[in-house]
Amino acid sequence: MKVLVAHLCQLLVCSQFVDEGTLKEEILFSSALETTAKAIDVFSKVHEFFHEYCLSWEKLVGVCTDGAPAMIRSLSGFVKLVKEKNPDITGTRRVIHRQSLASKTLPGNLRSSLNLAMKVVNFVKNSSLNSRIFAALCSDLDTDYKTLLFHTEVRWLSKGNMLSRLYELKDEVEIFLQKQKKDKLYEAFREEDFQLSLAYLVDFFKAINNLNLKLQGRNKNVIVHSDVIRAFTK
The missing domain is CATH 3.30.420 (Nucleotidyltransferase; domain 5)
Incomplete structure (x- = not known):
């Protein structure tokens, strides 16, 4: 690998x-x-x-x-x-379904929402200054997390983790985009359709993550994998 x-x-x-x-x-x-x-x-x-x-x-x-x-x-x-x-x-x-492959088959509206989510994360984390300002904002608002997460096509867990963290900090991200005067990104992020799609994507990738984790570990064999995949499909 x-x-x-x-x-x-x-x-x-x-x-x-x-x-x-x-x-x-x-x-x-x-x-x-x-x-x-x-x-x-x-x-x-x-x-x-x-x-x-x-x-x-x-x-x-x-x-x-x-x-x-x-x-x-x-x-x-x-x-x-x-x-x-x-x-x-x-x-x-190997039979693990990489998220990078799953994301390429998403319907057009969900794919657009996924791209917007990645664009927002990239903006917040594209410079050390932005990262520090966002961390300070999260500290002032007493959030559980102070940073967003990048994703990578190679690491199959990362896209789901990135979306989950973005959803948990979506209110803070909204404030940050407004303060940074990123009007177009701010308006697109606040749209109801995007917010609903983001919640769906979080659940979607969480389900795939859970499936992938069940396909790993010791003492696993093709019978166990077959049962897990069949249950997931149903």
Whole structure:
């Protein structure tokens, strides 16, 4: 799994293995991808680790990746390169529904509301001065939180967290936009349709977050995942 933080591409490899009859999960290693993040770059890092610690490709049973082309491309993907080392492995994809994908299928009005919410957050947090002024405003109003949250396309929880925090501080945001004389943004933020859409989006992404969290953790298997997804759908 590749995680982008401050423009750095980080490879994180986790492992499942049987130890004295018990299935265990551990982080195998983490390594920066200094330049490109192609399948061969990921494979080279894993291969170097296997070689350094004398791990055998023949003992590898399966590989689970995300759905990125570099991971699953049939002719040159990471899974394909691993199968050249061990043709018997099983390649699978993770089933967690990333919010970045879910948000791209929203109806037009909700998508517009989501974009407006992100625009408001970006304005409040686009400078240190704005952030300090907003924090001071929240302190004066004795709110539970004093900052809004950015979102990132890579971290699947972040869009829901960003919307929830914005909704909790919506009164303070409204005051801030008015004081900063951002009239168009202020009026758009105050519209009833946007306020209703924002509340709906908070509930929508909260439901997806809860689903995603249930698909994680130890001692989970395809039967448990199937039950959770079926219950969510109904």
